[in-house]
Amino acid sequence: xxxxxxxxxxxxxxxxxxxxxxxxxxxxxxxxxxxxxxxxxxxxxxxxxxxxxxxxxxxxxxxxxxxxxxxxxxxxxxxxxxxxxxxxxxxxxxxxxxxxxxxxxxxxxxxxxxxxxxxxxxxxxxxxxxxxxxxxxxxxxxxxxxxxxxxxxxxxxxxxxxxxxxxxxxxxxxxxxxxxxxxxxxxxxxxxxxxxxxxxxxxxxxxxxxxxxxxxxxxxxxxxxxxxxxxxxxxxxxxxxxxxxxxxxxxxxxxxxxxxxxxxxxxxxxxxxxxxxxxxxxxxxxxxxxxxxxxxxxxxxxxxxxxxxxxxxxxxxxx
Numbered sequence: 001x002x003x004x005x006x007x008x009x010x011x012x013x014x015x016x017x018x019x020x021x022x023x024x025x026x027x028x029x030x031x032x033x034x035x036x037x038x039x040x041x042x043x044x045x046x047x048x049x050x051x052x053x054x055x056x057x058x059x060x061x062x063x064x065x066x067x068x069x070x071x072x073x074x075x076x077x078x079x080x081x082x083x084x085x086x087x088x089x090x091x092x093x094x095x096x097x098x099x100x101x102x103x104x105x106x107x108x109x110x111x112x113x114x115x116x117x118x119x120x121x122x123x124x125x126x127x128x129x130x131x132x133x134x135x136x137x138x139x140x141x142x143x144x145x146x147x148x149x150x151x152x153x154x155x156x157x158x159x160x161x162x163x164x165x166x167x168x169x170x171x172x173x174x175x176x177x178x179x180x181x182x183x184x185x186x187x188x189x190x191x192x193x194x195x196x197x198x199x200x201x202x203x204x205x206x207x208x209x210x211x212x213x214x215x216x217x218x219x220x221x222x223x224x225x226x227x228x229x230x231x232x233x234x235x236x237x238x239x240x241x242x243x244x245x246x247x248x249x250x251x252x253x254x255x256x257x258x259x260x261x262x263x264x265x266x267x268x269x270x271x272x273x274x275x276x277x278x279x280x281x282x283x284x285x286x287x288x289x290x291x292x293x294x295x296x297x298x299x300x301x302x303x304x305x306x307x308x309x310x311x312x313x314x315x316x317x318x319x
Contacts, residue, residue, distance in 0.1 A: 002089035003058070004031040007038065007079065007102065008047060009094050016050045018199045019094040021158035023151060024054040028161060030123055030147075031089040034058040035165070036082065038075045040068040044167060055161035064172035071181040072098055074174050076105035082170065083110060083146075090125065090147040095254070096198070103150050112145030119155045119256065119277050121147070130277055135269060152277065153198050154256035195229050197246060201258045202228030205248055205275070208235035209264020209285060209304060216242055218308050219263055225315045231255065231275075233265045249274040263304045267292025284308065 004027040009017045020035075027033035035056040037044040044061035051059060062078045079102065083091060091106070093099040095117050107114040120128035125147040127140050142148060197203065204223035206216055216230075223230045232242035234249050248255055250273040260278035265271060267283070267290055275281070276295055283296035284304045293299045300307050 001032040003034045003086055005034055005036050005060075005079075005083065005086070005088045005091045006056070007036050007075075007091070007093045007099065008051065009096060009099065010037075010039075010043075010047055016047050017094070017196075018158065019096070019151075019153040020051075021054045022153065022156040023092045023094065024051070024056055025158045025161075026121060026151065026156045027090075027092055028055050030121070032057050034060060034086075034088070036060045036062065036079060038062050038067055038078060040065060048165065048167065052163050052165045053160050054158060055163050056165045057163050059165045059167045060170055061167055062170040062172055064174075066174055066179065067172065069183055070179050071183065072101050072105065073178040073180065074172070076102050076109060077174055077178050078170060078172055079106055080109040081173070088146065090121075090149070092121075093150045095150040095152045099150050103148060107145075107148055110145055110148075112148050113142035115140055115142060115147075115149045117254065118149045118151050121149060121151065130273070152254060152256050154201065154258070155277070157258075194223065195227070197229040197231055197248075198253050198255055200229035200255070202226045202261075203231050203248070203255050203257045203259070203275070203278070204228050204261045204263065205231035205233060205265060206236055206242065206263045207233035207265030207271075208239060208241075209266075210236060210241060211264075213241045215305075218305070222261065222263075222308055222312055222315075225312060225319075226259070226261075228257070228259070228261075229255075233268075233271045235266075235268075262292055262296070263308060265292055266290045267295060 006023045024033050033055050035051045041063045067074045093103045115127045118127040206219040231248040232246045237247045249271045254274045256277040258279045260281045262283045281296045282298045283292040284300045288301045
């Protein structure tokens with residue numbers, strides 16, 4: 001079977017990100033998964049066991065101080081050299097900020113087509129995408145070059161498939177054009193116990209109907225009971241109820257969890273664009289005509305300040 005290159009996303013603190021495990025699971029449907037680790041010295045050794053657990057049959061280790069020391073240009077250059085050499089069946093990256101920038105640079109270097117924010121990918125390279133602010137679902141294929149795609153997180157359920165990967169060390173050869181933007185400092189963001197919003201399997205979001213920043217404690221309580229992340233609509237963010245980095249929507253973050261709970265969110269198209277690929281959507285809103293109910297799998301017409309405390313009480317009883 002032809003190789004499918006999966007570009008690994010990881011952090012030093014938490015290791016391999018969940019989206020990478022999803023990509024490895026998807027890659028097994030397309031060919032033989034090969035993980036590409038782009039980082040500083042020792043990166044592949046730290047991540048190898050977890051990558052093998054999810055089916056990586058080979059690990060390409062591109063380890064060099066310059067990969068960590070500069071922005072994404074070195075990663076795109078190394079990846080382009082690898083693609084030209086191994087001629088893979090496809091290249092998969094996460095639809096993260098960095099993943100999409102690497103993919104764009106790679107497409108230019110290879111004179112290759114590119115599909116972003118893919119939610120499904122068939123073995124023949126046909127991709128499913130949600131476009132036009134979430135109003136249309138299309139199927140597309142790369143018509144120039146190999147299938148080069150970035151995949152939305154939570155589009156695939158990661159499934160282990162233990163393998164013992166071989167490791168191939170790559171020579172990192174960079175030009176001056178790859179070193180135009182140096183990383184001067186890194187600051188680790190302080191995180192709580194909740195999962196990352198874009199990787200969470202459960203997301204509980206609040207909208208303008210929550211009423212105030214103080215009332216968002218109710219949203220947080222439900223999210224914590226379900227082991228989920230907290231999100232917010234643009235209206236809630238603009239009103240100062242919750243920080244902007246938690247905004248879900250076209251101008252915020254795109255999520256696709258197994259369960260999405262919308263509390264006091266009307267369901268404007270701007271918000272729907274960021275969450276409508278969620279597997280199960282539950283909405284609570286006192287307006288029976290709210291557009292969110294057109295999208296929801298389960299809807300509750302009622303006062304969220306009465307509905308949510310009852311749900312919290314029932315969840316506590318069943319834990």
